[in-house]
Amino acid sequence: MDVPAAPSPPRWHRALVTGASSGIGEAMVRRLAADGVHVVLVARDKARLDALAGELTGAHPGVEVEVLAADLADAVALGTVEARLADVDSPVDLVVNNAGFGTYGQFADLDIDVEQREVAVNVTAVVRLTHAALGGMLARGHGAVLNVSSVAGLQATPGNATYGATKAFVASFGEAVSGELAGTGVTLTTVLPGFTRTEFQERAGIAGRQIPGPAWMSADDVAAQSLDAARAGKPWLVPGILNKALVVVAGPVPRSLKRRVAAKASKRM
Ligand SMILES: NC(=O)c1ccc[n+]([C@@H]2O[C@H](COP(=O)([O-])OP(=O)(O)OC[C@H]3O[C@@H](n4cnc5c(N)ncnc54)[C@H](OP(=O)(O)O)[C@@H]3O)[C@@H](O)[C@H]2O)c1
Numbered sequence: 001m002d003v004p005a006a007p008s009p010p011r012w013h014r015a016l017v018t019g020a021s022s023g024i025g026e027a028m029v030r031r032l033a034a035d036g037v038h039v040v041l042v043a044r045d046k047a048r049l050d051a052l053a054g055e056l057t058g059a060h061p062g063v064e065v066e067v068l069a070a071d072l073a074d075a076v077a078l079g080t081v082e083a084r085l086a087d088v089d090s091p092v093d094l095v096v097n098n099a100g101f102g103t104y105g106q107f108a109d110l111d112i113d114v115e116q117r118e119v120a121v122n123v124t125a126v127v128r129l130t131h132a133a134l135g136g137m138l139a140r141g142h143g144a145v146l147n148v149s150s151v152a153g154l155q156a157t158p159g160n161a162t163y164g165a166t167k168a169f170v171a172s173f174g175e176a177v178s179g180e181l182a183g184t185g186v187t188l189t190t191v192l193p194g195f196t197r198t199e200f201q202e203r204a205g206i207a208g209r210q211i212p213g214p215a216w217m218s219a220d221d222v223a224a225q226s227l228d229a230a231r232a233g234k235p236w237l238v239p240g241i242l243n244k245a246l247v248v249v250a251g252p253v254p255r256s257l258k259r260r261v262a263a264k265a266s267k268r269m
Pocket residue numbers: 018019020021022023024025042043044045046048070071072073098099100101102121148149150151192193194195196197198199200201203219
C-alpha cells in the first residue's frame with residue numbers, strides 16, 4: 001500500500017531579511033539562497049551587502065538578490081523598506097525582522113540618543129515592517145514573519161535595561177499578533193536566542209568572556225532552527241537545548257532573584 005507523502009513544508013518564493021550583513025541575519029540569507037529562495041538584503045553597510053549579494057549570485061545563479069541599504073533607525077529609510085514590502089509586483093512571502101543591537105551600562109549613564117536609536121531599530125522598525133508585511137500576506141492568504149527577540153526579553157535586565165525591554169516588547173508583540181493570525185494562512189514566529197557567536201557583543205562593547213563555551217550557539221545553528229520554526233508556522237522558539245532548559249528552570253524563580261542575578265551577570269560581561 002502506498003504511504004501518503006507527508007505534506008511538504010511551505011516554500012517561500014522571496015524573503016526580506018533585516019540585519020543581513022552579519023551574524024544571524026547573514027546566516028539566514030545564506031540558507032535561504034541555498035534553498036533557492038530569492039532574497040532582499042537590508043542593513044546599513046551597503047559595501048558588505050553588495051559583497052554578499054555577489055557571492056550569493058555566483059553560488060546560486062537562479063537566485064535573485066536585491067540589496068536595500070537602509071538605516072532602520074531613520075524614518076525615511078525605514079519607509080523605503082516598508083514601500084518594498086508593499087510592492088505587489090514582486091511580493092515578499094517571508095519577512096525576517098532580525099536587525100538589532102544592544103547597549104550595556106547603567107541606563108542613567110548611557111547616551112540617550114543611542115538608547116532612542118536602539119528602541120527605533122529593535123522595536124519601531126519591527127512593528128512597522130511587520131505591519132507592512134502583513135497587508136500583502138493576508139490579502140494573498142500566505143506568508144510568514146519571523147521576528148528575532150532574545151532570552152533577555154524574558155526578564156528585566158539591569159545593566160542592559162533598554163535592550164532587555166526592547167526584546168520583551170518583540171516577544172509580547174509577536175506572541176499576540178501570532179494569535180490574531182490563526183487560520184489566515186499567515187504566521188508569525190518569534191525566536192528568542194541565547195548567547196550566539198556574532199558581532200553583537202563586540203558592537204555592544206562587551207567581551208562576553210565570562211560566558212562558558214557550551215552556552216554559545218553558532219549563528220548558523222540559530223538561523224537553521226529559526227527558519228525551521230517559521231516553516232512549521234510555530235509561534236515561539238527558544239533555539240538550543242541548553243537555552244530551552246534554562247528558560248524552563250528560570251520560570252518559577254522569583255523576579256527579585258532573577259533581577260539580582262541578571263545585574264551581577266551584566267557586570268561580568
Ligand atoms: N548574538 C547574540 O548573542 C544574540 C542573542 C539574542 C538575540 N540576538 C539578536 O539577534 C539579532 C541579530 O544580531 P546578531 O547577533 O546577528 O548581531 P550582529 O552580528 O551585530 O548583526 C546585527 C545586524 O543588524 C544590523 N543593524 C544594526 N543596526 C542597524 C540599523 N540601524 N539599521 C539597519 N540594520 C542594522 C547590522 O548591519 P549594519 O551594521 O550593516 O547596519 C547587522 O547586520 C539582533 O536582533 C539581536 O538583538 C543576538
